[in-house]
Amino acid sequence: MGSTGSIGVQTLDIVRDNPDKFEITALTANSNWRQLAEQAIEFDADCVIIGDERYYDDLTEAIGDRPIKVFAGKESLCSAAASAEVDTVVNALVGYAGLHPTMAAIEAGKRIALANKETLVVAGETVMREADRRGVTILPIDSEHSAILQCLRGECSPVRRLIVTCSGGALRDLPREALDYVTPEQALRHPQWSMGAKITIDSATLVNKGFEVIEAHWLFGIEADRISVLIHPQSVVHSMVEFEDGGIKAQLGSPDMHLPISYALMYPHRAPHAAERLSFADNPTLTFAEVDREKYPALDIAYDCLRRGGTAACTMNGANEEAVAAFLTHRCRYHDIVGAIRYALANAAFIDKPSLADYDAANDEARALARRYLKL
Numbered sequence: 325m326g327s328t329g330s331i332g333v334q335t336l337d338i339v340r341d342n343p344d345k346f347e348i349t350a351l352t353a354n355s356n357w358r359q360l361a362e363q364a365i366e367f368d369a370d371c372v373i374i375g376d377e378r379y380y381d382d383l384t385e386a387i388g389d390r391p392i393k394v395f396a397g398k399e400s401l402c403s404a405a406a407s408a409e410v411d412t413v414v415n416a417l418v419g420y421a422g423l424h425p426t427m428a429a430i431e432a433g434k435r436i437a438l439a440n441k442e443t444l445v446v447a448g449e450t451v452m453r454e455a456d457r458r459g460v461t462i463l464p465i466d467s468e469h470s471a472i473l474q475c476l477r478g479e480c481s482p483v484r485r486l487i488v489t490c491s492g493g494a495l496r497d498l499p500r501e502a503l504d505y506v507t508p509e510q511a512l513r514h515p516q517w518s519m520g521a522k523i524t525i526d527s528a529t530l531v532n533k534g535f536e537v538i539e540a541h542w543l544f545g546i547e548a549d550r551i552s553v554l555i556h557p558q559s560v561v562h563s564m565v566e567f568e569d570g571g572i573k574a575q576l577g578s579p580d581m582h583l584p585i586s587y588a589l590m591y592p593h594r595a596p597h598a599a600e601r602l603s604f605a606d607n608p609t610l611t612f613a614e615v616d617r618e619k620y621p622a623l624d625i626a627y628d629c630l631r632r633g634g635t636a637a638c639t640m641n642g643a644n645e646e647a648v649a650a651f652l653t654h655r656c657r658y659h660d661i662v663g664a665i666r667y668a669l670a671n672a673a674f675i676d677k678p679s680l681a682d683y684d685a686a687n688d689e690a691r692a693l694a695r696r697y698l699k700l
């Protein structure tokens with residue numbers, strides 16, 4: 325799901341390299357019907373789904389008389405995730421739109437390779453409870469969580485601390501005062517990773533790192549106080565786990581998403597072909613530093629949301645999605661992103677034990693509050 329995006333395209337690279345291991349059943353995109361049709365033809369998919377129904381006719385025409393079924397709309401995304409021919413769902417959608425397809429995959433008992441961290445940020449409690457109940461495995465694609473999973477393999481003693489590393493994003497080297505005037509173009513220039521626009525902005529604000537703390541909590545069952553964030557500009561150490569005896573395990577590699585994607589797809593095995601190899605000679609210095617919590621207030625807001633539970637993180641996510649979309653189109657300033665999040669959290673209803681419908685309502689309310697704050 326989301327095969328035309330950054331993670332989606334790299335997932336298909338792995339499928340292309342391992343034709344004996346994978347068969348593509350369904351591919352989905354939101355609006356890029358041209359690329360979706362090309363992918364479906366190359367990988368001989370059984371069906372394609374376009375999220376935005378306006379492109380159904382274009383997609384149908386591009387597929388022509390090949391035996392590939394064409395569907396459109398949100399409901400079709402969920403049906404594809406649950407279809408009988410599917411063993412594994414790769415959820416590489418961006419934002420809240422990923423939640424319902426994840427839930428559909430869980431209900432249908434599919435193994436899930438999860439890039440869409442928003443699924444766990446907004447509704448981690450419900451998602452993990454349902455996955456547990458149905459014996460569904462959720463394997464993280466996010467590089468930090470993949471690293472933690474790799475560090476935890478073979479361990480049976482309690483964990484003292486998860487250390488989530490953080491490149492610092494595109495604005496790492498700018499002083500706090502300069503952030504007032506940051507443009508989307510500046511914030512989109514990530515020093516280490518080439519990713520979709522939304523997550524690149526989230527990396528610049530550290531909203532992404534806050535979300536990863538929440539994601540780590542739900543995936544590994546570790547409380548907020550035992551998850552720390554460490555700036556590591558080289559993005560070679562992808563994250564670490566500290567044990568009670570003082571031992572720390574780290575997973576290292578080049579900043580290349582092919583590794584965590586292939587690990588999630590082939591777990592507990594590893595891919596026979598390498599992601600880009602890491603040369604220590606080319607990376608002789610690895611450095612670490614604490615996060616400047618005043619420069620990056622979003623990180624502590626995310627910790628607060630995790631501690632509050634309920635719909636708090638869902639509200640943060642909804643306001644962030646709305647504000648990031650506005651920032652990317654020059655309709656608000658950089659600082660307005662955190663401003664909108666704070667405003668939404670201060671004014672939204674809070675539900676302690678939300679249902680799925682409550683999450684939908686909290687997401688809508690957060691977006692509306694963010695729009696009001698941003699005067700959109």
Ligand code: NAD
Pocket residue numbers: 325326327328329330331332352353354355356375415416417418419421439440441442465466467517518519520521522523581
């Ligand atoms: P992207 O914007 O490059 O791609 C998103 C994909 O989802 C596209 O195929 C798009 O068509 C589809 N999509 C978007 N909105 C949709 C909607 N409303 N309905 C249906 N389809 C929709 O994003 P990305 O960078 O690949 O990120 C995907 C997810 O993976 C995000 O949750 C992100 O946080 C996470 N992630 C990405 C990276 C990375 O390196 N790109 C790393 C870690 C985690």
Ligand code: MG
Pocket residue numbers: 466467468536
């Ligand atoms: Mg990450």
